[in-house]
Amino acid sequence: MYRNGVGILVDSELRDHVVKVRRVNDRMMAIKLIVGGFTLNIISAYAPQAGLDEEEKRHFWEDLDEVVGGIPITEKLFIGGDFNGHIGSSSGGYNDEHGGFGFGDRNGGGVALLDFAKAFGLVVANSSFSKREQHLITFRSSTAAMQIDFLLLRKYDKSLCKDYKVFPSENLTTQHKLLVMDLETKKKKKKRRVVDYRQKIRWGSLTSSSSQEMGEKLMDIRAWESRGDASSMWDKTANCIRK
Structure with missing residues (x-):
């Protein structure tokens, strides 16, 4: 053996x-x-x-x-x-x-x-x-x-x-x-992942009912009021939409 x-x-x-x-x-x-x-x-x-x-x-x-x-x-x-x-x-x-x-x-x-x-x-x-x-x-x-x-x-x-x-x-x-x-073995290259950290609005999930609901909320908080300068009005409206 x-x-x-x-x-x-x-x-x-x-x-x-x-x-x-x-x-x-x-x-x-x-x-x-x-x-x-x-x-x-x-x-x-x-x-x-x-x-x-x-x-x-x-x-x-x-x-x-x-x-x-x-x-x-x-x-x-x-x-x-x-x-x-x-x-x-x-x-x-x-x-x-x-x-x-x-x-x-x-x-x-x-x-x-x-x-x-x-x-x-x-x-x-x-x-x-x-x-x-x-x-x-x-x-x-x-x-x-x-x-x-x-x-x-x-x-x-x-x-x-x-x-x-x-x-x-x-x-x-x-x-x-x-x-x-x-x-000969080549080292695998790691794919560089680019991450976008900016907040995004998921418009794809917006339905007719949720759209109506959001519109009512914007009206309640007076998001469309024309007071102040253009920048302040835009910031207020944009913040409401994000919220």
């Missing part, structure tokens, strides 16, 4: 913006941040390797489905992890999920990842930019070179992803390469 677990590192400047941390199991965790008016959900995942029990693989995808399904579509979502699958070099029926720039041949694990992306309206960022082969490979051993680590985000947020990079010289372990996605 897998026991080491996954983790998420957060810059010290963003630490106070973390509002929720959820550790699902050894293979999955998620955090929620509020940054620049946006709610960001970051998920770190590690899929079971090829050859492991199919039941364990099924549980992994069910857990990931549950976590992603619980995130409102109004919030940003970014998923990164080792999915132990190959999505292949071309889109091959997954045009919305696969950008057409991949590596190698697709296998069952890659199909599972693309099916998951299709179900939740996601796109694989790794496949969205044309790169040299060395910047596609995320795992390299003495006998194999593969692309098994992926970054995903919602399709309608695809424009936020400006680039992704694999650093061939930087090893996360002895075999995995460092994978980075550049995101």
Whole structure:
């Protein structure tokens, strides 16, 4: 059984913006941040390797489905992890999920990842930019070179992803390469509300009966008397109407 677990590192400047941390199991965790008016959900995942029990693989995808399904579509979502699958070099029926720039041949694990992306309206960022082969490979051993680590985000947020990079010289372990996605989020501008503090007469609520009633009151207080100068008469009449 897998026991080491996954983790998420957060810059010290963003630490106070973390509002929720959820550790699902050894293979999955998620955090929620509020940054620049946006709610960001970051998920770190590690899929079971090829050859492991199919039941364990099924549980992994069910857990990931549950976590992603619980995130409102109004919030940003970014998923990164080792999915132990190959999505292949071309889109091959997954045009919305696969950008057409991949590596190698697709296998069952890659199909599972693309099916998951299709179900939740996601796109694989790794496949969205044309790169040299060395910047596609995320795992390299003495006998194999593969692309098994992926970054995903919602399709309608695809424009936020400006680039992704694999650093061939930087090893996360002895075999995995460092994978980075550049995101650009613009701070929401608050609409400036202009408030008119002047008193207004609600003429729309004036009915024939209320009009007659108001006229009688004005007559009773002699609002129309022609005494004094024009300014004083106007002020008296206007004040009566406001009242």
